[in-house]
Amino acid sequence: MDKLYTRTRGCLCFDLDGTILNSVQESLKRVIKVAESCSLPIESNIEEKIISGWKKSLGKQDFMFSIWPQEAPDKLQVFMKAWEEMDSSESYEIFPNTKEALEKLCKYFYLGILTNRHLPSVFFQIRKNSLMPLFDFIVTPNWTKTKKPDPKMMIPVFEKCKQAGISEQNIILIGDTLEGDWQLAKNCGLEFYAVLAGGIHTREEFLVAGIPENHIIGSVANLPDKLLISG
Incomplete structure (x- = not known):
């Protein structure tokens, strides 16, 4: 049985565009x-x-x-x-095998979305792709009045995780941009996985920025193999 963390021990916080949405x-x-x-x-x-x-x-x-x-x-x-x-009226597709990966991960992790998109379009895109039941929270600038990479974007995430008994050290960010996602992870001292699928940055750009090779993935579909241990 695949297992690394239980839902009360770890949180995966996903960017949306270029990470989950093939947009x-x-x-x-x-x-x-x-x-x-x-x-x-x-x-x-x-x-x-x-x-x-x-x-x-x-x-x-x-x-x-x-x-x-x-x-x-x-x-x-x-x-x-x-x-x-x-x-907010025309949906994007999600990357191949992403939904299946999220369905695996949500059994062991608390899952959230952290995006600079505004709320109406976020809800529309998530609902149209039948992903809403997989996520425990969604954080957008509508609530924080700021955007990534401002550390204040993480305040609602930290609060949600605290309520779920998850420490900040067990929060992992997953995203596709250096100046937004990676910089936010660095600002908050969080583990980070870089996603190549959206094509915003290359593997070489992520490596030069200091992201370890083993934390650069083709897509979210690769995350279960990275984070779940058979046993």
Whole structure:
């Protein structure tokens, strides 16, 4: 029987986009589609600008200004509203075998989601992929009024884990960005697994940042083999 931790001893805290949701390439298309509908300029390097914003884990407002710094704020607000509405009404697929991995892990770990997405789109995406029963908590900027990598994002996580009898030392973060997920893990002194599936960063970039080779995984589907011991 596979076993490493019981649900009262460890917590796995997952990023959402690029970690559970296979959203990166589809999000690129959506951002450009919404920008065109809002008559925002589409430069030849817009995809590089979008990816750069995601690598930096920018909030949506900073993200918009990083791409269209000369555009009027009112116009960008129209874009943001349309983008959020699309993200709350059109689902992304999850990575292959991710649901099966989460179903295994939730038997032994307390599972949570920690994302810079806002709540309506988080609930929509999780429900559409039938993942809601697998998670014990979800933390978004709606509650923390900040975003990753600010350590304050972890306050609700620490509180939930304390209630479940889980120490901070037994919390593991799983994500796909250096400036958001990895930096948050470092800021809080937490163990971290880097996910390659979303394609935001390469294995080499994670290694250069100081993440051990054995903590870099292809996808969440690899986590049970890393964390569960047969016996």
